Amino acid sequence: MTEQLDVATSVKLQLSNGRTIPALGLGTIPPDDNPGSVKDQVIAAVKEGYRHIDTAWYYGSEKYIGEALKELFDEGVVKREDLFITTKVWPSFWHSPEKSLDISLKDLGIDYVDLFLQHWPIALHGNDNGQPTTPKNADGSLVYDDDPVNGTKYIETYHKMEDILDNNLKVKSIGVSNFSIHKLEQFLPEVRSYKPVVNQIELHPQLPQQDLVDYCESRGIVIVAYSPLGGNGAPVLEIPLINELAKKYMVTPNEIAEAYHILNNRGVISRSANLSRIKTITRLPRLTEEELKQLYQVGVEDPKRYNCSSYGYGIGFRWWDGHSLCNL
Numbered sequence: 001m002t003e004q005l006d007v008a009t010s011v012k013l014q015l016s017n018g019r020t021i022p023a024l025g026l027g028t029i030p031p032d033d034n035p036g037s038v039k040d041q042v043i044a045a046v047k048e049g050y051r052h053i054d055t056a057w058y059y060g061s062e063k064y065i066g067e068a069l070k071e072l073f074d075e076g077v078v079k080r081e082d083l084f085i086t087t088k089v090w091p092s093f094w095h096s097p098e099k100s101l102d103i104s105l106k107d108l109g110i111d112y113v114d115l116f117l118q119h120w121p122i123a124l125h126g127n128d129n130g131q132p133t134t135p136k137n138a139d140g141s142l143v144y145d146d147d148p149v150n151g152t153k154y155i156e157t158y159h160k161m162e163d164i165l166d167n168n169l170k171v172k173s174i175g176v177s178n179f180s181i182h183k184l185e186q187f188l189p190e191v192r193s194y195k196p197v198v199n200q201i202e203l204h205p206q207l208p209q210q211d212l213v214d215y216c217e218s219r220g221i222v223i224v225a226y227s228p229l230g231g232n233g234a235p236v237l238e239i240p241l242i243n244e245l246a247k248k249y250m251v252t253p254n255e256i257a258e259a260y261h262i263l264n265n266r267g268v269i270s271r272s273a274n275l276s277r278i279k280t281i282t283r284l285p286r287l288t289e290e291e292l293k294q295l296y297q298v299g300v301e302d303p304k305r306y307n308c309s310s311y312g313y314g315i316g317f318r319w320w321d322g323h324s325l326c327n328l
């Protein structure tokens, strides 16, 4: 089956603004026990051919990524223009996206990002420096600057991102993340000049979200799948079908989980603290249409979301009138 393999790092997706995005990206949520290890992860990935790095002000790892980029540029491994770098503005910084961006650019040591995303369609109560990132009441519920289900202050954030793009200096494209259909229906009519080119969402065989995927793709918004392995512990890799396909195509389960998106013209960003793993998960098995459909069916009956149902990474997503923040 080795003849049915392509190279995942060579696939680029067309964005609605005429630019392209490498389909396979490296996630950079830092390991709690060793956040500085993100530097070596980025170096290993870029040397293996990755050209898309996904980060965020919220992750606190951008200074380590900046160290990696400096080393890669100084050594002539890549030039800035060879890379596609994404950062995001967190809801506690909803009022000052340019300030958030400037902090990211300083930590990354670059003067522009290729994609600037609005991390969540909500407004959390953060100060002028976006702190605290997860403001909470005494009962543990989040403190908002606006109603998280029907408020519209978050749209002001995007308008400010459009203003930044108008200057076309610090960002090349803007987009959104964790925007549900409910939010997109409310938000898209208010967009002034620049439709979001991407919606970055949790997506994997256990969470198909096909209605949201169809909604976005029908409007020219590229889906980028985050937590494609299910986050910490990679539960998605335990799906029997993924392991069967990995055996058939003689690749790793990671590559099946990534191919599921790339072959569906979606971006995918996964992470690994294991440097040798990063170097060995860039093959693209040519799964058949039937195999892609089988993977899709895994989560149709009993969808499972990893990112919002737990207190992962320090933020607790409270269920709100039957909505989780991810289903707003």
Ligand SMILES: NC(=O)C1=CN([C@@H]2O[C@H](COP(=O)(O)OP(=O)(O)OC[C@H]3O[C@@H](n4cnc5c(N)ncnc54)[C@H](O)[C@@H]3O)[C@@H](O)[C@H]2O)C=CC1
Pocket (backbone or CB within 6 Å): 026, 027, 028, 029, 054, 055, 119, 177, 178, 200, 201, 225, 226, 227, 228, 229, 230, 231, 232, 233, 234, 237, 254, 269, 270, 271, 272, 273, 274, 277, 307
């Ligand atoms: N926009 C947003 O709100 C979000 C964006 N993201 C982005 O997506 C990226 C990837 O998603 P994540 O949730 O970080 O994780 P993921 O779904 O990529 O899984 C990564 C985890 O799986 C482990 N892993 C990888 N391969 C493995 C293997 N073969 N066996 C055992 N364990 C394995 C890694 O060590 C890590 O703990 C993030 O780093 C971030 O850049 C993630 C969450 C939310």
Ligand SMILES: O=C1O[C@H](CO)[C@@H](O)[C@@H]1O
Pocket (backbone or CB within 6 Å): 029, 056, 231, 307, 312, 313, 315
């Ligand atoms: O981007 C993000 O990462 C964390 C952990 O998954 C999540 O809360 C946030 O949206």
